[in-house]
Amino acid sequence: MQISVTVNGTTHESDVEPRTLLVHYVRENLGLTGTNVGCDTSSCGACTLHLNGEAVKSCTILAVQADGQDVATIESLAVDGVLHPMQQAFMENHGLQCGYCTPGMVMASIGLLNENPDPTESEVRYGLEGNLCRCTGYHNIVKSVLAAAATANAGAQS
Amino acid sequence: MIPAPFDYVRAGSAEEAISLVNEHGEDAKLLAGGHSLLPLMKLRLAQPSVLIDIGRIPDLSYIRDGGEHIAIGALTRHMDVEKSAMLAEHVPLLAHAASYVGDAQVRHRGTIGGSIAHADPASDLPATTLALGATYVVQGPGGVREIAAKDFYVGFLESALAPDEMLIEIKVPKMAGAGWNFQKFNRRAQDWAIVGVAAWRNGTSAGVGLVNMGSTPILAAQVAEAIAAGASVEDAAELAVADAEPQADLNASVEYRTHLAKTLVRRALTASTK
Ligand SMILES: Cc1cc2nc3c(=O)[nH]c(=O)nc-3n(C[C@H](O)[C@H](O)[C@H](O)COP(=O)(O)OP(=O)(O)OC[C@H]3O[C@@H](n4cnc5c(N)ncnc54)[C@H](O)[C@@H]3O)c2cc1C
Ligand code: FES
Numbered sequence A: 001m002q003i004s005v006t007v008n009g010t011t012h013e014s015d016v017e018p019r020t021l022l023v024h025y026v027r028e029n030l031g032l033t034g035t036n037v038g039c040d041t042s043s044c045g046a047c048t049l050h051l052n053g054e055a056v057k058s059c060t061i062l063a064v065q066a067d068g069q070d071v072a073t074i075e076s077l078a079v080d081g082v083l084h085p086m087q088q089a090f091m092e093n094h095g096l097q098c099g100y101c102t103p104g105m106v107m108a109s110i111g112l113l114n115e116n117p118d119p120t121e122s123e124v125r126y127g128l129e130g131n132l133c134r135c136t137g138y139h140n141i142v143k144s145v146l147a148a149a150a151t152a153n154a155g156a157q158s
Numbered sequence B: 001m002i003p004a005p006f007d008y009v010r011a012g013s014a015e016e017a018i019s020l021v022n023e024h025g026e027d028a029k030l031l032a033g034g035h036s037l038l039p040l041m042k043l044r045l046a047q048p049s050v051l052i053d054i055g056r057i058p059d060l061s062y063i064r065d066g067g068e069h070i071a072i073g074a075l076t077r078h079m080d081v082e083k084s085a086m087l088a089e090h091v092p093l094l095a096h097a098a099s100y101v102g103d104a105q106v107r108h109r110g111t112i113g114g115s116i117a118h119a120d121p122a123s124d125l126p127a128t129t130l131a132l133g134a135t136y137v138v139q140g141p142g143g144v145r146e147i148a149a150k151d152f153y154v155g156f157l158e159s160a161l162a163p164d165e166m167l168i169e170i171k172v173p174k175m176a177g178a179g180w181n182f183q184k185f186n187r188r189a190q191d192w193a194i195v196g197v198a199a200w201r202n203g204t205s206a207g208v209g210l211v212n213m214g215s216t217p218i219l220a221a222q223v224a225e226a227i228a229a230g231a232s233v234e235d236a237a238e239l240a241v242a243d244a245e246p247q248a249d250l251n252a253s254v255e256y257r258t259h260l261a262k263t264l265v266r267r268a269l270t271a272s273t274k
């Protein structure tokens, strides 16, 4: 089936089988391998990307469902080598160890702050309940998201 | 895991979806958010040959004030139910229960209509709408009919919907200031409930729905009858499993589920009693 999907600002016309999952479409058809597959059962959140600006699990969406829609992956964040503030916050706060969950964590975290720019710690934990991390124990991930929110809010006030 | 091959068609309206179902017959399935159906298809537990995508039907995603009730379009996503100011005011139990469905990513895709049509006893919204005395509006080739939530769930993942019928709206009575509470017992944050309870109470009127306490979502009618007859919360909660048929699985034995249901019903009704 012919689909047209805007991914990271570029519109792609592709011919896909209806059963192609969105995560395989971005990884294999478009070569954007930043989005990981962890569990493949909608549980771990490693495959989280943005569909029309909202965090979703791309292992549980068909590429044909994204036809005509806007997708953003982790590759869209850094511009000319300058990290997105959320990526910067993860780096500064040791929000990652092996890094496998990180693309999904970062995309889920940006989605969370879009919906709730000034979350409490427990709201961050609730907002990220769909993302599993085997390494960090979560504390530094939560710290990273709170730091990114504080930076953004300080910037908004000045 | 990739689903088995299928054909994909998109419906522009409920009428079109129903005529596509009739055209393609038994092997066709409606696709809403896909967050119950696609996982089943990846495991080959479902292998429809045609998917009819209703996810883009424009006018089935809404939350409206219907006077005595709130009307919710079948394609309204869990996140929109959770965040609705109108539901927070008139049916806070439902908005709150929606916030417990899966995780934020799941709630951005899954729909209330898909959750109810799927009729999973472990889902949160079927039991919650049962407790609230909701009515489901369904459309078929011959027109529209209404089914009371209590008559809808007929077996495991089986509802009163005919194959060529589609759920289009959920009507939930306003709670009129009733006390309410939602209990979801699970071991990890995003998990399904091992046992869940949705409850409300207004004087001697009450409603209690049970999650994962049988092969269908359960209305704990005898608990509500006991409250109406003047029983204490403790005595009413003892009847928690009177309408249920709990089953054992990896997470819980029948005895454990029975204990949980009584405890959670007691907690939920205590919190609902003003
Ligand atoms: C990781 C994960 C965790 C989850 N956790 C929970 C949880 O804790 N609690 C919970 O309640 N749910 C949970 N869910 C399920 C979620 O709520 C689903 O969104 C919901 O059950 C199905 O809605 P859907 O729109 O995705 O339906 P789909 O998957 O698109 O459809 C489900 C079924 O209903 C049929 N259908 C869909 N819409 C209609 C309609 N309007 N009329 C007739 N038939 C229709 C389809 O043909 C299909 O058979 C979870 C899902 C995932 C992936
Ligand atoms: S790979 Fe999609 S949620 Fe784990």
Ligand code: FES
Pocket: A095, A096, A097, A098, A099, A100, A101, A102, A132, A133, A134, A135, A136
């Ligand atoms: S950093 Fe290794 S899984 Fe999260």
